[in-house]
Amino acid sequence: MHDIIIIGSGPAGLTAGIYACRSKLRTLMLTSQVSPSLITTTDLVENYPGFPGGISGFDLVERFREQAVSFGLEIVESDVSSVERVEAGGSGAWRVRTSGGEYDALALIVATGTEYAHLNVPGEQEFTGKGVSYCATCDGPFFRNSHVAVVGGGNAAVQEALFLTRFAAKVTLIHRRDRLRADKTLQEKALANEKMAFLWNSVVDEVVGDGVVKSLRVSDVRDPGRKQTLEVEGVFIFTGNIPNTAFLKGVVQCDEQGFVTADEAMRTSAPGIFACGDCTRKLLRQVVTACGDGATAAFAAEQYIDGLKGTSYSTWSPH
Amino acid sequence: MSEDKFVDNPDHPITLSDADLDAAVAKYPFMVVDCWAQWCGPCRMLGPIIENLAKKAQGDIVFAKLDVDGNPQTASRFGIRSIPNLLVFKNGQKVGDIVGAMPEDKLLERINTFK
Numbered sequence: 357m358h359d360i361i362i363i364g365s366g367p368a369g370l371t372a373g374i375y376a377c378r379s380k381l382r383t384l385m386l387t388s389q390v391s392p393s394l395i396t397t398t399d400l401v402e403n404y405p406g407f408p409g410g411i412s413g414f415d416l417v418e419r420f421r422e423q424a425v426s427f428g429l430e431i432v433e434s435d436v437s438s439v440e441r442v443e444a445g446g447s448g449a450w451r452v453r454t455s456g457g458e459y460d461a462l463a464l465i466v467a468t469g470t471e472y473a474h475l476n477v478p479g480e481q482e483f484t485g486k487g488v489s490y491c492a493t494c495d496g497p498f499f500r501n502s503h504v505a506v507v508g509g510g511n512a513a514v515q516e517a518l519f520l521t522r523f524a525a526k527v528t529l530i531h532r533r534d535r536l537r538a539d540k541t542l543q544e545k546a547l548a549n550e551k552m553a554f555l556w557n558s559v560v561d562e563v564v565g566d567g568v569v570k571s572l573r574v575s576d577v578r579d580p581g582r583k584q585t586l587e588v589e590g591v592f593i594f595t596g597n598i599p600n601t602a603f604l605k606g607v608v609q610c611d612e613q614g615f616v617t618a619d620e621a622m623r624t625s626a627p628g629i630f631a632c633g634d635c636t637r638k639l640l641r642q643v644v645t646a647c648g649d650g651a652t653a654a655f656a657a658e659q660y661i662d663g664l665k666g667t668s669y670s671t672w673s674p675h
Numbered sequence: 676m677s678e679d680k681f682v683d684n685p686d687h688p689i690t691l692s693d694a695d696l697d698a699a700v701a702k703y704p705f706m707v708v709d710c711w712a713q714w715c716g717p718c719r720m721l722g723p724i725i726e727n728l729a730k731k732a733q734g735d736i737v738f739a740k741l742d743v744d745g746n747p748q749t750a751s752r753f754g755i756r757s758i759p760n761l762l763v764f765k766n767g768q769k770v771g772d773i774v775g776a777m778p779e780d781k782l783l784e785r786i787n788t789f790k
Contacts, residue, residue: 389724390776396716414716435778455778485757485774494715495757497743498750568754590756 357444358384359661360654361452361461363436364600366393367643368633369467370420370429371650372657376465377427379658384461385424385431386454391600393417393469394634395643398512399493399519403539404643414493416643432456438603439464439629447664450628462664463657466604466616466624466631467650470597470641475507479563480593487569487590492516499590501525505572507560508594514538514546516594521551528553528586530560532577555586563591599635611637622653623660630657684734688725691741693748700764703737707786708762710755712744717776718759724779728786736786763789 360376362369365387376383395401398413407416425431434456442451442460452459472490474480480488489495492506496519504524506517509531515538520527529546534556536543546552555574561583562573572591576582599614609617609625615637622630632649634641681689681702691699691708699706709725711718722740729738743750743758753762753769761773763786771789773782 389778390717390720392716392720392776414719455780485760485772486754487756489757491715491717491757494712494717494759497712497714498756498758568756 357449358382358459358461360384360463360465360657361386361450361459362465362467363452364388364393364467364469364633364635365421365431366395366417366467366469366633366646367420368469368646368650368653369465370417370424371647372465372467372632372654373424373429373650374420374427375651375654376657377424377429379654381658381661383429384459385429386434386436386452386459387431388435389433389455390435391471394471394512394597397491397493398515400515401643402541413643432459436468436603439607441626448628462661463628463630465622465650465653465657466601466608466629466635467633467646467653468600469634470599472512472594473596473598475560475593475595477560477562479565479569483563483565483569486567487565487588488563489590489592490594492519492592495590495592496520496523499524502589503528503587504590504592505530505560505586505588506592506594507531508596509533509536509538510594510596511538511542513594514542516592517552518542518545518549520592521549524551524590526551526553528555528588530555530558530572530574530586532559533557560591597634597641601635604629620652621656622649623656628657628660630660685737686730686733688729688738688740691739691746693746696741696749699737699739700767703764704766705735705790706737706739706764708739708741708764710741710743710750710753710758710760710762712742712758714744715758721759721776724776724782727779728783736790761786765789 359381360383362385395413400410402410434454438453450464500523503526505528507530564571572586616631618631618636630653632653633646763771
């Protein structure tokens with residue numbers, strides 16, 4: 357029996373791990389074998405404090421991990437399939453079922469993040485890996501001197517489009533609105549980059565190809581009859597995020613999109629389950645907010661466990 | 676590059692380059708080549724899974740790694756547009772490719788469909 361099991365190994369989970377381990381709680385982190393924290397696929401994080409000049413997402417998370425492990429965090433690679441309530445020594449606990457066996461803990465911290473949404477248009481699945489990509493840092497170098505499209509208008513889309521200009525001859529950003537949602541610094545960089553072009557008020561209807569991607573069918577959201585064909589060799593999709601919370605169905609309350617609803621102490625609707633980071637319902641999904649959530653979740657979980665063990669120190673009480 | 680470089684029944688992934696891929700394809704009847712790069716996060720996750728599978732397979736399936744960064748010809752020859760990308764070769768022919776990282780059991784299942 358652990359005190360805390362943290363599910364997920366991105367910035368939120370690893371920060372929770374740092375705090376939980378420093379509180380000397382028996383803490384286990386379960387990390388997916390194959391679904392990496394999305395930030396690890398971002399080539400440059402420029403808005404996380406302490407790294408003037410920026411740092412790659414992969415290197416940043418490696419530093420988080422190193423720091424957490426130095427405080428004693430135990431990490432096991434295993435994909436979680438479900439969680440359920442169990443009774444243990446008079447108090448409730450949680451059992452986590454995974455691809456590598458079952459684990460029990462008094463409290464869970466869910467930090468499973470999100471994955472990139474798919475467009476769900478014809479050709480997208482067929483040409484995944486053949487020109488359709490969700491990872492610019494992985495696949496950008498295969499598109500040297502070619503024309504690629506990026507779909508989306510948020511920070512991820514604009515950051516990755518800028519990264520792709522290092523390789524591609526031209527990057528066309530396709531966005532359903534008439535302006536970008538990305539922060540102003542990224543917007544200015546993108547709009548000033550001579551390799552970048554913009555298709556506003558536009559959505560992709562179909563990915564067309566012959567073995568590999570050849571073009572996109574694009575329509576105008578204001579006048580869906582107005583269609584055009586954009587010849588590209590690749591298309592990178594960053595249109596939004598889907599929370600990795602399916603395994604919590606029926607256990608904790610989520611919003612209609614599947615984001616976990618947590619209160620200011622990161623408590624979910626299930627006693628002893630805390631949630632933090634991008635998988636929660638929140639205004640701003642960034643590394644720095646994920647870290648803040650993670651610290652709060654670990655602290656709140658510690659108080660919850662102290663309550664179960666009868667060793668409470670703080671006078672802060674759950675409402 | 677001679678075939679002597681390649682041991683029988685390797686219990687670890689062998690390292691290939693543009694120059695010796697064909698020799699390896701000629702030698703091993705069933706081989707999975709993990710095309711990867713240092714810059715690719717998901718590739719680094721798949722690395723230990725490939726090593727584990729190679730150890731278990733003991734040459735029944737030969738696993739190889741090819742760094743696309745230093746070996747652009749292979750990537751271009753097989754139309755690789757996304758990594759991690761596993762090229763599957765059987766009896767000297769490319770019979771399939773597997774794109775993206777996945778858990779060990781699922782990956783082995785996919786590989787075995789080409790066997």
